[in-house]
Amino acid sequence: MESILFWVFSIAAIGGALGMVGTLRNTVYSALWLVVSMLALACLFIMLNAQFVGLIQIMVYAGAIVVLFLFVVMLLNLTGGVMGAEEQPLLKFVGVALAVAVSLQLGSILLRIELPWPEVSPEYGTTAEIGRALYTDYLLPFEVAGVLLLAAIVAALAMAKRERG
Amino acid sequence: MSEYAGLGLFMALGAGTILLLLVLTSVLGPRLRFAEKDEPFECGESPLVSPYRRFPVKFYMVAISFIIFDLEVVFLYPWAVVFRDLGWYGLLVAAPFLSMLSIALAYEWMKGALEWD
Amino acid sequence: MDVALVAKTLFIFAVIMLVFAPLMTWVERKQSALMQDRIGANRADIFGITAIGLIHPVADVIKMITKEDVIPAGAHRLLHTLCPLIAAVPAAISFAVIPYGGSYSAWGAHWSLVVADLDYGLLYVFAIGSIAAYGTVLAGWASNSNWGMLGSLRASAQMLSYEVAMGVSVLGIFMVFGSLRMTDIGVGQQETFRLLGFLEHLGWVAPGTRWVDWVTIPAWGIVLQPLGFFMFLAALMAENKRPPFDTPEGESEIVAGYFIEYSGMKFGLFFMAEWIEVVVIAGLMTALFLGGWSLPWISDQELIGWLSVPFGPNLANLLAMVVNVSVFFVKLCFMIWVQQILRWSLPRFRYDQVMHLGWKILLPLSLVNILVTAILILLVDELAS
Numbered sequence: 314m315e316s317i318l319f320w321v322f323s324i325a326a327i328g329g330a331l332g333m334v335g336t337l338r339n340t341v342y343s344a345l346w347l348v349v350s351m352l353a354l355a356c357l358f359i360m361l362n363a364q365f366v367g368l369i370q371i372m373v374y375a376g377a378i379v380v381l382f383l384f385v386v387m388l389l390n391l392t393g394g395v396m397g398a399e400e401q402p403l404l405k406f407v408g409v410a411l412a413v414a415v416s417l418q419l420g421s422i423l424l425r426i427e428l429p430w431p432e433v434s435p436e437y438g439t440t441a442e443i444g445r446a447l448y449t450d451y452l453l454p455f456e457v458a459g460v461l462l463l464a465a466i467v468a469a470l471a472m473a474k475r476e477r478g
Numbered sequence: 479m480s481e482y483a484g485l486g487l488f489m490a491l492g493a494g495t496i497l498l499l500l501v502l503t504s505v506l507g508p509r510l511r512f513a514e515k516d517e518p519f520e521c522g523e524s525p526l527v528s529p530y531r532r533f534p535v536k537f538y539m540v541a542i543s544f545i546i547f548d549l550e551v552v553f554l555y556p557w558a559v560v561f562r563d564l565g566w567y568g569l570l571v572a573a574p575f576l577s578m579l580s581i582a583l584a585y586e587w588m589k590g591a592l593e594w595d
Numbered sequence: 596m597d598v599a600l601v602a603k604t605l606f607i608f609a610v611i612m613l614v615f616a617p618l619m620t621w622v623e624r625k626q627s628a629l630m631q632d633r634i635g636a637n638r639a640d641i642f643g644i645t646a647i648g649l650i651h652p653v654a655d656v657i658k659m660i661t662k663e664d665v666i667p668a669g670a671h672r673l674l675h676t677l678c679p680l681i682a683a684v685p686a687a688i689s690f691a692v693i694p695y696g697g698s699y700s701a702w703g704a705h706w707s708l709v710v711a712d713l714d715y716g717l718l719y720v721f722a723i724g725s726i727a728a729y730g731t732v733l734a735g736w737a738s739n740s741n742w743g744m745l746g747s748l749r750a751s752a753q754m755l756s757y758e759v760a761m762g763v764s765v766l767g768i769f770m771v772f773g774s775l776r777m778t779d780i781g782v783g784q785q786e787t788f789r790l791l792g793f794l795e796h797l798g799w800v801a802p803g804t805r806w807v808d809w810v811t812i813p814a815w816g817i818v819l820q821p822l823g824f825f826m827f828l829a830a831l832m833a834e835n836k837r838p839p840f841d842t843p844e845g846e847s848e849i850v851a852g853y854f855i856e857y858s859g860m861k862f863g864l865f866f867m868a869e870w871i872e873v874v875v876i877a878g879l880m881t882a883l884f885l886g887g888w889s890l891p892w893i894s895d896q897e898l899i900g901w902l903s904v905p906f907g908p909n910l911a912n913l914l915a916m917v918v919n920v921s922v923f924f925v926k927l928c929f930m931i932w933v934q935q936i937l938r939w940s941l942p943r944f945r946y947d948q949v950m951h952l953g954w955k956i957l958l959p960l961s962l963v964n965i966l967v968t969a970i971l972i973l974l975v976d977e978l979a980s
Contacts, residue, residue, distance in 0.1 A: 341674070341733065348729065359482075368715045368722050369552055376725025377545045380732070380755065384541040387736060387748075388533060439714045440775050444556030448564060448571055455553065459575040462546050466582040469542040470589050473535050484604050485691050485711035491608045492687035496680055496864065499660070503860030504676075507663045516668040518740040519855055529736075529744035537752050540950075544755040547958070551762040554965075555718065558769035562972065569969050580962060583954075592954045594947035 318360060325353035340386045344379050351375040363438040539591050550579050599706040607710060610924075611690050611874060617652035619870035619931075624648065626935045655863075662859035667739055670856065674737035679857065679864035682730025685723040686871040692719045693878040694778045696888045696919045697895040701909040708888070708920065709778055716777040717769075720879065721762065724834065727868070728754045731836070731843065731853050734865070738856035746852025750836060750843035753949055757833040760957035764826035767961075767968040768883050771819050780816070781887035785894040787811040796978045813891040816884035822964050824884045826957050831876045832934065833953065837869055839941035842949055877930035885926045888919040895919070 329350025336342040351374045358367030436442055447455055517524060553575065561568045586592055621636065625648060628635025636648035644650070666675050696708030713719055728751065735747025769775055772783040790810040794800045800807060817824045833840040844852040854865045881887060889895060898918065902911035944952070 341671075341736065345674075345729070345733075348726070352726075364714050365556070365718075368718045371722040372718065372725055373545075373549060373552060376722060376728070376758075377548045377755075380725075380728065380751070381541045381545055383729075383732065384538055384751070388535070388538050440556050440559045440718075444560035445563070447553070447556055448560065448568065452571055456571075456574055458553065459550070459578040462550055463578045463582050466543065466546050466586065469539070469546075470586065470591055473539050473542070473591075480600075481711040481713055484600050485713070487601065487604050488608060488691040488710045489688045491604070492612070493684050495612055496683045496687055499860050499864065500676070500680060502660045503662070503863075504664050506661050507859050508661075509663060511665075513668075515665060518667040518669070518738065519742065519850065520740075521850075527741065529739060529741045533744075533748060537748055540752045540755055543954075544759055547759040548762065551759065551766070554763075554766055555769065555775065558766045559773055559775060561770045561969065562773045562976065565976070566973055569973060572969075576962070576966070580959075583958060583962070587955065592950070594950045 315360065319357070322353045322356040322360070326350050326357065329353060341383065344382050344386065347382070348375045348379050351379065361438070362433055362435060365438055365440045365443050536594070543586060543591065546582065547579070550575070550582075599704060603706065603708055604710050607690060607695060611871065612687060615874045616867060616871050617656065619873060620652045620655055620866075621648055622931065622935060623870070624651065627939050630936075630939045659860045659863040664859045664861055665856075667856045669739040671737040671739075674733055675856070676861070678730045678734040678737055679861045679868075680730070682727055682734070683864040683868040683871075685727035685730075686868040686875065689720050689723050689872075689875045690878060692716050692777050693875070693882050694781050694887060695878075695923045696916055697781070698778075699899075699912040699916050701912040707778065708916070712776065712778050714776055716775045716780070717765065717879070717883070718775060720875070721758070725758060728758075730868075731865075734857070735853035735855075740856045742850045742855045743853050745849045746843045746855065749849075749946060750853050753836065753840065753843060753946075753953075754834055756950060756953035757830045757957075760953050760961065761827065761830035761834060763958060764823055764830055764961040764964070765883065766965050767820045767823045768816050768827075770965070770968055770972060771816075777882055781882060781889070782895075784813065784815050784886045785889045786814045787892060788814055793978070811892065813886060815886040815891070820884070820964075820968070822960065823968075824880070826961055826964070827883070828876075828880060828933075829952070830957060831879065832937070833949065835869060835872045835876060837873070837934075838938050839944050840949055841943055842946045873931055873934055874927070876934065877927045880930045881923060881926040885930070888923040890918070890922055 327350075329346050329348075329352075332346035333343050333350065336346060351370060355367040355370035355375070358364075358370055518529075520526070554572075557568065557572055564571075624636040627633075636651045637645050639645065639648070639650040639654040641650055666672050691710040692713055694707070694709035694712070698705070698707030700706075711719075731754065732747050732751040735743030735745070735750075768780065772780045774780060774783070788811065789808060790812050791807045795802055795804070795807055812818055836843050842848075844854075846852075849855075854862055857865065890898070895915065899908075899911050899915045902914050906914060
């Protein structure tokens with residue numbers, strides 16, 4: 314049962330990603346495919362006992378970040394066509410470089426995996442466990458994240474809001 | 479994982495019912511199409527402008543503030559759950575985070591990003 | 596999948612989708628009729644029997660299903676059809692985490708009356724709700740209509756704003772009960788606390804004074820988080836986009852907003868989503884703030900204990916279940932009534948007022964609420980230890 318579900322969600326995640334690339338001509342559909350992919354990923358997280366992370370995947374990525382993408386699409390009315398990579402050689406180069414870097418990273422992780430997987434307790438991914446870890450061992454990254462979010466607000470305001478006058 | 483069996487059943491039932499209603503209406507409904515009926519509603523006129531235009535940037539500001547605050551709230555859920563166990567230490571470590579949240583809100587307020595005019 | 600799981604899932608699904616959802620159309624009309632001094636829906640009949648208008652929901656469904664589904668020219672046909680689905684399905688499946696009864700055991704079987712007792716409980720409703728936003732945001736966009744687009748824009752900004760307020764205003768409840776799990780919160784609310792107990796701690800009365808124990812108050816969410824109750828209710832109602840927060844529909848300004856180009860059951864599904872959400876909101880408020888399935892001052896163990904004396908443990912569990920489920924639905928109906936009263940008494944807010952309420956009142960107030968709650972919890976825990 315669990316392996317069937319794994320395959321279903323994996324195929325949905327990859328299918329969503331492919332659908333996203335395939336519908337680039339219409340960016341709104343593209344964003345919706347991204348939501349499908351995110352939802353499938355969230356299900357995979359939940360299957361791994363990382364329940365809270367899975368939920369956050371839905372709330373933040375599917376529910377918030379893709380909404381922002383949609384807003385940008387609708388805001389600029391980008392639905393007509395794609396911004397061609399051929400017109401922007403630098404973008405093309407950065408894109409390829411990033412893709413290669415991510416692939417290498419993923420490959421190195423796959424090589425380092427030790428099977429079988431370590432057994433984790435069912436409590437491992439619960440909200441309370443995450444809270445305990447986050448507020449003791451990972452306190453510094455947590456506070457830094459707070460500063461980062463504040464910086465993001467300031468930056469967004471600086472870009473979007475001109476002084477009156 | 480047993481709780482997800484019920485959840486799956488509930489989701490299947492909900493989605494199935496809604497889908498059934500959608501299919502029923504498209505099967506049972508009549509189909510009488512002509513150009514005037516197919517026109518989008520515009521108070522009896524033919525639409526003058528396309529709805530696909532650029533829209534004000536303040537909607538984008540709402541979306542970006544939403545993301546930032548949503549992320550901060552997400553960090554606070556685990557904190558709220560373990561708050562009693564952490565005690566005064568919990569309040570102490572969350573104080574910088576909460577004050578940054580408040581500063582962000584105050585800054586937006588001061589800059590007029592929350593005004594809707 | 597065992598029988599108890601299927602039974603409790605089917606039961607709550609049938610109650611929400613086949614009883615409450617259709618009934619809400621009737622409640623909506625009758626409430627407005629009562630408040631506007633009219634007689635209201637009473638015409639639909641079967642062989643002359645009108646049953647105070649209760650036939651109307653059936654007539655509504657038949658009417659909507661047999662209407663033509665018009666998709667305007669230039670619309671995105673697939674998305675236009677998908678949007679009601681995206682809006683209605685999340686509403687229909689939200690109730691899965693709300694417990695409508697405690698846990699019972701009889702004749703060797705053991706069951707608890709919640710479809711899915713998830714560790715992240717309420718966050719499931721939030722996550723599902725954030726998906727539902729796509730249905731309204733894209734509905735106007737997909738219909739190639741100016742009014743629809745305006746409605747969608749308003750809806751999206753409003754829903755996003757109140758999602759923040761919703762999340763922050765309920766944090767106090769999680770802090771008090773130390774859990775996101777809805778059943779934990781339900782059980783936590785069965786406790787009582789002594790209103791005058793602080794006198795003993797401060798040493799103003801001698802320990803063991805009898806009358807200090809007399810005044811006890813159930814530890815319901817509304818007692819421990821009174822501000823949270825009102826803020827969460829306001830945020831949820833704004834999230835549901837019903838009056839007084841119905842600026843995305845605003846029929847006097849933007850005709851019907853995001854579902855202007857919808858007809859037949861596709862139009863009906865948007866309304867169905869709203870009505871089911873009214874029930875879900877009532878369920879959430881009941882489970883989080885009004886003590887859930889329990890009677891005030893009486894915990895599940897006490898109830899089962901008392902009923903065991905005349906009826907024996909097995910029957911006592913069943914009876915307690917009936918009592919608890921009834922109590923839950925009575926509270927649920929009360930919260931639906933509260934929402935309906937608000938819906939028919941308040942005029943629609945202006946859009947800037949809606950945004951003002953979300954960002955400048957609810958959000959700062961709930962931040963203050965968190966801080967005050969945190970300090971109070973720590974002080975009380977200090978006193979108690």
